[in-house]
Amino acid sequence: MKIKALIISSLIFFTIQIASAQIKIPGVLKQAANSLGQGTNPTQLEIGSAIKEALEIGVSAGTDRLSLQNGFLGNAAVKLLFPPEAQKVEKTLRGLGLNKPCDDFILSMNRAAELAVKEAKPIFISAVKQMTFQDATNILLSKEKNTATTHFQRVTSNALTTKFQPIISDALSKTEATRYWTDLSTRYNKVPFVNKVETDITAYATQKAIDGLFYEVAQEELKIRSNSGARGTALLQKVFGYADKQ
Secondary structure, eight states: HHHHHHHHHHHHHHHHHHHHHHHHHHHHHHHHHHHHTTTTTTHHHHHHHHHHHHHHHHHHHHHHTTTTTTTTTTTTTTOOSSGGHHHOOOOOOOOTTTTTHHHHHHHHHHHHHHHHHHHHHHHHHHHHTTOHHHHHHHHOOOOSTTTTHHHHHHHHHHHHHHHHHHHHHHHHHHHTTHHHHHHHHHHHTSSSSSSOOOOHHHHHEEEHHHHHHHHHHHHHHHHHHHGGGOOSSSHHHHHHHHHHHH
């Protein structure tokens, strides 16, 4: 009888322990989830990682949109037109009935930007990874909704321009934008009494393409900062949720 009682007691003990463990496990999992979510303040490492993740999302989404056909041409905010100093060229040539060559140039220049920006994606992603964690902390708590983008633009523009310009130059040649511009500027410079133009179309297109990509990145940053539903990972939710409360 003693042995039987001992066995029954042991079974009851283990049953209680198992039941207790089943109660505790969800609680532990909940605590772990909270530590990844809104429950604790983010560390500097988490802040830096979240800012970089947000920028990478912006770069990826921006390059994907802009590299589509009409990604630049069909977006009035980033569309490449005649350079400001060459608008007199466009006006004069259109006045002479040369509408199609002007339109062909605009089309080919935008096609070049659409072609080049996709190839530039790894360059921009690499630049994002080089940001410091201190930069990221300052960016997170800024009241401006595009601070990450403007900081990224400020510290990387020169290096990005250097690496991106050969890609744009090649794209301008492929779409014949360079040839169109040479023809247009030559015709314009032959018009009597005009001031000749010497616009570097590669430099212009490079800067406009980079500006267009940063514009798109800024739109993505705004989404993440303003809409919690756009924060697709636990890290983004935690870090930007913390920023919301500051």
